[in-house]
Amino acid sequence: MKHLHTHVATNPTHTRTKPRTHTRPFGRAGTATGNPFRTMRTPVHRATTRNLQAAYPFIVDSALGSHGVYVGRQAGSDASFVFDPWELYAQNVITNPNILLAGVIGRGKSALAKSVALRMTAFGVRVYVPGDPKGEWGEVARALGTEPIVLGRGLSARVNPLDPGERPQGLSSDEWQREVLARRNSLLASLAETALDRRLQPVERNALLVALTAITATSDLERGPAPVLPEIVAALMNPTDETAATLSMTARELALDSRNLALELRRLVVGDLAGLFDGPTTHQLDFNAPIQVLDTSRLAGDDTAIALLMTCASAWMETTLAADASGHDGASGRSGRRLVVYDEAWRMLRHLALVRRMQSQWKLSRALGVANLAVVHRISDLGAVGATGSEAVALAQGLLADCSTRIVYAQESDQVETTATALGLSDVEADQLVHLPRGRGLWRIGRHAAIVDHILGAAEWPVIDTDARMRGDHR
Numbered sequence: 231m232k233h234l235h236t237h238v239a240t241n242p243t244h245t246r247t248k249p250r251t252h253t254r255p256f257g258r259a260g261t262a263t264g265n266p267f268r269t270m271r272t273p274v275h276r277a278t279t280r281n282l283q284a285a286y287p288f289i290v291d292s293a294l295g296s297h298g299v300y301v302g303r304q305a306g307s308d309a310s311f312v313f314d315p316w317e318l319y320a321q322n323v324i325t326n327p328n329i330l331l332a333g334v335i336g337r338g339k340s341a342l343a344k345s346v347a348l349r350m351t352a353f354g355v356r357v358y359v360p361g362d363p364k365g366e367w368g369e370v371a372r373a374l375g376t377e378p379i380v381l382g383r384g385l386s387a388r389v390n391p392l393d394p395g396e397r398p399q400g401l402s403s404d405e406w407q408r409e410v411l412a413r414r415n416s417l418l419a420s421l422a423e424t425a426l427d428r429r430l431q432p433v434e435r436n437a438l439l440v441a442l443t444a445i446t447a448t449s450d451l452e453r454g455p456a457p458v459l460p461e462i463v464a465a466l467m468n469p470t471d472e473t474a475a476t477l478s479m480t481a482r483e484l485a486l487d488s489r490n491l492a493l494e495l496r497r498l499v500v501g502d503l504a505g506l507f508d509g510p511t512t513h514q515l516d517f518n519a520p521i522q523v524l525d526t527s528r529l530a531g532d533d534t535a536i537a538l539l540m541t542c543a544s545a546w547m548e549t550t551l552a553a554d555a556s557g558h559d560g561a562s563g564r565s566g567r568r569l570v571v572y573d574e575a576w577r578m579l580r581h582l583a584l585v586r587r588m589q590s591q592w593k594l595s596r597a598l599g600v601a602n603l604a605v606v607h608r609i610s611d612l613g614a615v616g617a618t619g620s621e622a623v624a625l626a627q628g629l630l631a632d633c634s635t636r637i638v639y640a641q642e643s644d645q646v647e648t649t650a651t652a653l654g655l656s657d658v659e660a661d662q663l664v665h666l667p668r669g670r671g672l673w674r675i676g677r678h679a680a681i682v683d684h685i686l687g688a689a690e691w692p693v694i695d696t697d698a699r700m701r702g703d704h705r
């Protein structure tokens with residue numbers, strides 16, 4: 231990954247400790263040139279750690295490096311704070327580029343995610359937002375010259391979570407066939423387990439697999455249309471004698487045993503949730519754009535339904551991304567670095583099956599240069615509320631371990647102990663959590679820590695300030 235940073239000049243005599251915030255209004259991104267970031271100036275700052283340490287010896291941690299996008303100032307000092315998860319990963323400061331951002335409502339989590347995303351696009355990072363339940367990333371997309379894909383009842387956009395994506399180079403047809411089958415199967419199983427609120431029975435698990443196999447057996451992954459959810463539901467409801475026979479059952483027995491599974495998946499095909507994920511994809515991702523946003527704010531339903539819909543949306547984007555990363559990057563010379571932002575991820579992460587799915591997704595994404603950023607309210611959103619030794623606890627710990635960078639914004643007092651234990655905070659650090667003001671976060675990067683005030687640039691305000699948009703004015 232070293233070559234990704236050659237555009238950042240090194241200047242060992244650089245002594246500036248004040249942020250250089252030469253923000254200009256965001257121009258329309260020049261996507262035609264493949265260099266969308268050229269037209270946009272965001273606050274970029276660099277200082278040698280030696281100088282920063284001289285300025286603030288007890289807080290500034292030289293291991294955190296001096297390359298990256300400017301985030302803000304270290305609290306109580308004049309020292310700038312910059313961040314680049316790929317660089318820190320390449321230097322073994324952290325073991326993965328993923329980020330967990332936790333904090334109560336309204337303290338500036340989304341503002342931080344948006345401004346870090348905006349600033350990163352200036353370095354050629356491409357940003358993907360697979361779910362935007364509050365519809366607040368559209369402005370960010372427009373500032374970078376792209377329109378969000380809006381999903382909602384009565385709208386034309388539809389995405390198929392069963393899309394296979396493109397065959398990665400180096401995979402044979404057979405291998406790929408198996409891979410796509412496994413991916414579809416695990417997505418459907420996660421959706422069903424979440425909807426049923428229990429693990430699938432062995433019969434149901436097998437029913438799903440044989441239904442999928444039956445539907446896709448004759449189709450050509452590369453040319454034929456991808457299967458759609460209604461076909462899966464129909465196959466589960468009316469298994470053929472042949473599929474049932476592979477499980478030594480009659481069609482009637484199999485249909486009965488997979489009935490609840492079929493009925494729960496049917497929610498995505500009829501009623502409130504219909505028309506969004508149950509047909510062929512209408513809008514493809516634009517890989518040349520600096521950012522792609524799937525606006526899910528028009529999706530209605532209960533909490534579980536929203537979590538299911540967000541999962542479908544992210545599954546689709548993740549598949550498409552994986553294909554792009556393996557298929558096109560080398561040839562086009564585009565930066566392979568991607569930031570995938572799961573804003574309001576707590577909705578998905580409250581469901582064990584979805585945590586499981588997300589964790590395996592993140593493991594895959596690391597090889598593709600993807601940094602995932604998940605925004606939650608509290609650490610316990612990861613499903614950590616479970617009996618000692620339970621799967622919930624193990625999963626929460628796993629996902630936490632998969633986020634080498636943890637940023638904690640203000641927490642409710644009843645969350646302080648859990649947070650401190652999970653992140654290994656000192657008493658002094660833990661005491662701060664309840665009182666952190668807007669925009670201030672405790673950053674744990676690998677073994678290192680810093681308290682950082684996120685500073686918004688003048689040009690970012692109109693794009694990021696959700697409060698102002700609600701008031702109908704701009705600062």
Ligand SMILES: Nc1ncnc2c1ncn2[C@@H]1O[C@H](COP(=O)(O)OP(=O)(O)O)[C@@H](O)[C@H]1O
Nearest residue numbers: 335336337338339340341669684685695696697
């Ligand atoms: N770093 C900051 N400095 C000043 N104001 C901020 C900052 N971050 C956020 N805000 C203000 O707080 C509001 C709410 O922030 P938001 O990011 O939507 O919170 P969250 O996502 O944590 O609920 C923003 O619209 C903005 O007006």
Ligand SMILES: [Mg+2]
Nearest residue numbers: 339340341573
């Ligand atoms: Mg938010």
